[in-house]
Amino acid sequence: MIARVPGIREALAGRRIAVCVGSGGVGKTTVAAALALARAREGGRALVCTIDPARRLASAMGLSSLGNVETEIPRGRLESAGAAATAGGHLFAMMLDVKRTWDDLIARHAPDPARRERILQNRLYQQMSAALAGSQEYMAMEKLYELATDRDYDLIVLDTPPTAHALDFLEAPDRILDFLGNDTARTLLAPAIGAGRFGFRLAQLGSGYLAKGLARFTGQQALADLGEFLHGFQGMYEGFKARAASVRALLAGPEVGFVLVASPTPPSLDEVLAFHRRLVAEGMPVAGVVVNRLTPALWTGPAPLPAAGELAAPLRAAGIDARALAALPERLAASLAEHEAMAAAEERAIARLLAEVPGPRSLVPRLDGEVHDLAGLARLAARL
Amino acid sequence: MTPATLLDRRLLFVIGKGGTGKSTVTAALALLAARAGKRVLVCEVNAAQDRIAPLLGAAAPSTLSRDGAEPARRAPETTRLRPGLHAVNVHPREAMREYGLMVLKFRAVYQAVFDNRLVRYFLRAVPSLAELVVLGKILHEVRVADHGGRPRWDLVLVDAPATGHAVELLRVPAALLDTVPSGPLRHDARWMHELLTDPVRTAVAMVTLPEELPVAEVLELDAQLRDVLHLSRAALFVNATPRSRFSQGEATRLLALGDTAPPLGPAVRAATIEARRGADALVHLRHLRAGLDLPTTVLPLLPSAPWGPAEVERLAGVIADGGVQVPT
Numbered sequence: 116m117i118a119r120v121p122g123i124r125e126a127l128a129g130r131r132i133a134v135c136v137g138s139g140g141v142g143k144t145t146v147a148a149a150l151a152l153a154r155a156r157e158g159g160r161a162l163v164c165t166i167d168p169a170r171r172l173a174s175a176m177g178l179s180s181l182g183n184v185e186t187e188i189p190r191g192r193l194e195s196a197g198a199a200a201t202a203g204g205h206l207f208a209m210m211l212d213v214k215r216t217w218d219d220l221i222a223r224h225a226p227d228p229a230r231r232e233r234i235l236q237n238r239l240y241q242q243m244s245a246a247l248a249g250s251q252e253y254m255a256m257e258k259l260y261e262l263a264t265d266r267d268y269d270l271i272v273l274d275t276p277p278t279a280h281a282l283d284f285l286e287a288p289d290r291i292l293d294f295l296g297n298d299t300a301r302t303l304l305a306p307a308i309g310a311g312r313f314g315f316r317l318a319q320l321g322s323g324y325l326a327k328g329l330a331r332f333t334g335q336q337a338l339a340d341l342g343e344f345l346h347g348f349q350g351m352y353e354g355f356k357a358r359a360a361s362v363r364a365l366l367a368g369p370e371v372g373f374v375l376v377a378s379p380t381p382p383s384l385d386e387v388l389a390f391h392r393r394l395v396a397e398g399m400p401v402a403g404v405v406v407n408r409l410t411p412a413l414w415t416g417p418a419p420l421p422a423a424g425e426l427a428a429p430l431r432a433a434g435i436d437a438r439a440l441a442a443l444p445e446r447l448a449a450s451l452a453e454h455e456a457m458a459a460a461e462e463r464a465i466a467r468l469l470a471e472v473p474g475p476r477s478l479v480p481r482l483d484g485e486v487h488d489l490a491g492l493a494r495l496a497a498r499l
Numbered sequence: 500m501t502p503a504t505l506l507d508r509r510l511l512f513v514i515g516k517g518g519t520g521k522s523t524v525t526a527a528l529a530l531l532a533a534r535a536g537k538r539v540l541v542c543e544v545n546a547a548q549d550r551i552a553p554l555l556g557a558a559a560p561s562t563l564s565r566d567g568a569e570p571a572r573r574a575p576e577t578t579r580l581r582p583g584l585h586a587v588n589v590h591p592r593e594a595m596r597e598y599g600l601m602v603l604k605f606r607a608v609y610q611a612v613f614d615n616r617l618v619r620y621f622l623r624a625v626p627s628l629a630e631l632v633v634l635g636k637i638l639h640e641v642r643v644a645d646h647g648g649r650p651r652w653d654l655v656l657v658d659a660p661a662t663g664h665a666v667e668l669l670r671v672p673a674a675l676l677d678t679v680p681s682g683p684l685r686h687d688a689r690w691m692h693e694l695l696t697d698p699v700r701t702a703v704a705m706v707t708l709p710e711e712l713p714v715a716e717v718l719e720l721d722a723q724l725r726d727v728l729h730l731s732r733a734a735l736f737v738n739a740t741p742r743s744r745f746s747q748g749e750a751t752r753l754l755a756l757g758d759t760a761p762p763l764g765p766a767v768r769a770a771t772i773e774a775r776r777g778a779d780a781l782v783h784l785r786h787l788r789a790g791l792d793l794p795t796t797v798l799p800l801l802p803s804a805p806w807g808p809a810e811v812e813r814l815a816g817v818i819a820d821g822g823v824q825v826p827t
Contacts, residue, residue, distance in 0.1 A: 138517055138518070139516065139517025139518060139661050140516055140517040140518020140519065140661075140713075141518065277517055277661060277663075378518065380518070382550070383518070385548070389547075413765040413768050413769055414761070414765045415761075415765075416761050416762070416765075420762075421761070421762030421766060425762050426762060426763055426766055429759060429760075429762070429763035430763065433756050433759060433763070435752065435753075435756075440749060443749070446744040446745065446770070447763075447766040447767065447769075447770050448766060449744065450744060450745075450766065450769045450770045450773050451765055451766040451769040451770075453769075453773075453802055454769035454772065454773070455769075456802050457802050460802070487711050487712070
């Protein structure tokens with residue numbers, strides 16, 4: 116007797132935050148949206164937050180713009196898509212605006228408006244939100260924290276940016292804080308910072324080939340921008356650090372569940388396995404696994420698969436003249452064989468994942484047509 | 500466009516959304532180029548795990564440690580995969596080191612400067628420097644000569660990161676030209692920009708799937724390449740295209756038989772799924788062709804994963820034949 120393994124929605128039932136992780140192209144965004152939709156249909160207030168240059172969720176939700184604004188999907192739209200929410204149920208969506216989240220964070224921590232403006236106008240700062248590795252991930256977590264503490268959603272689903280490496284997401288805040296609060300840099304920059312000067316000159320960095328070597332790469336302007344930025348940032352670091360620690364504590368808490376989303380292809384499954392190991396090592400709560408777009412096996416009888424000859428008689432019995440349709444039994448047999456080969460290959464590929472990650476799981480067959488509207492999301496949600 | 504024309508470039512970026520089979524298409528193109536007698540270098544960009552080597556039948560050193568995905572630190576060595584075919588995985592940190600040595604000329608100076616914690620910090624703080632050195636390493640390979648003075652590589656093929664990151668990478672030289680006043684950074688940004696935007700030497704091959712979202716994304720990518728990055732778009736590969744053995748009429752007639760007992764029922768259900776996927780793919784292909792006027796190669800959906808050298812061989816063969824035929 117095999118114990119029943121709960122699905123991902125069941126695993127999230129007692130939790131307030133779901134974080135969907137996985138490589139790109141696995142349907143992470145649609146899974147995230149479907150999880151939020153499912154909670155709304157059950158009568159909860161649910162929000163899905165995504166980072167989405169292709170505006171995929173926006174189109175799925177029938178919205179034209181989602182930039183950092185929580186927008187409710189009108190209940191009428193849900194109803195007409197056959198996905199009506201029960202009483203009290205509301206579905207919200209938003210798209211993370213990385214730059215705006217940074218600006219809000221600076222505004223929150225700046226001691227006065229002058230300081231805030233000085234940082235916001237700094238050239239390095241203006242490029243940083245887009246250019247600094249991990250910036251998106253950091254801001255996604257920051258926004259999640261804000262939503263989790265300031266709002267009263269029953270469920271917030273975060274769709275994470277596609278990462279090149281599994282560890283980018285969890286490490287992002289530390290890496291960026293290390294950059295913002297680098298002690299060595301601050302010590303060396305102290306003369307410029309202490310003097311309160313806006314202009315920062317390379318000469319103040321020290322002399323000799325160290326400074327010259329640096330300038331050969333960056334030019335003086337970049338260093339000046341950095342000096343000015345760090346100057347403006349002075350005194351705010353502790354606030355940032357405390358906030359990042361809170362974000363991390365929130366993510367490790369029992370009300371959070373990480374959802375590992377994969378497609379049944381080896382690269383995607385490897386990525387999710389690496390992510391899982393990382394989450395476990397960091398003590399982060401894993402809710403379970405979603406393997407998306409599976410090819411379900413159709414042949415449940417004993418091997419071998421039927422040969423063309425075995426299909427001719429039942430076709431005739433069904434009133435189809437196999438002789439009139441060129442090689443129909445052969446094509447049918449080939450189609451089934453190909454389908455089953457695909458299903459078997461996928462089953463082998465996911466077996467390793469399921470062995471290592473034994474918890475709740477949802478194995479979602481590739482749905483008829485693609486999921487790009489609310490009706491599609493509702494069908495997906497039913498399989499989670 | 501025949502593959503030969505495409506592969507006559509010196510530098511070819513293969514770009515597409517994650518999961519479209521970019522690496523497989525890159526490997527197949529590399530195989531074709533090497534067979535045509537070219538000396539080929541395939542560059543992967545900051546990949547956690549080599550993908551090209553296993554696709555071409557060479558063992559890939561695993562860079563994943565047991566407890567997570569910490570990429571092991573290693574030298575940016577080019578590995579010979581087959582005669583005339585080499586691969587390298589370009590990591591920012593290693594590329595930075597090479598770049599530093601190149602600019603500073605002397606190892607002792609490099610070590611004094613680069614092994615300084617503060618300097619490493621500053622280099623990280625300069626926006627886009629990591630992208631610049633990665634791109635610089637790749638573009639440098641196009642320019643290096645062997646002892647006889649001819650280029651070391653006839654073709655440098657880049658298995659680019661997923662679309663968004665690839666666009667960021669390719670935008671760096673132009674962005675630096677806009678912001679950096681002078682110095683070696685600007686100098687490097689200039690020759691890199693010139694090489695990237697030279698349609699004789701450099702081109703982009705885009706990879707997509709005949710599905711709604713990948714099609715939308717590749718149309719966006721095309722517009723960006725054309726209007727913002729000014730790179731030459733040379734080819735489009737539509738990968739993993741499902742084709743149906745059944746006509747629409749047959750599929751309609753068969754539909755009613757899906758609930759029949761085995762063996763016919765399951766076979767009919769497989770057939771209807773096949774027919775529907777084939778029809779969906781055609782809709783997206785038409786959409787793609789209407790929005791994108793590029794030489795297009797349609798590649799078949801290959802049945803089983805994981806993909807290896809056999810699948811790459813097969814795709815290379817299909818590409819050499821101009822792709823599979825689909826109704827327009």
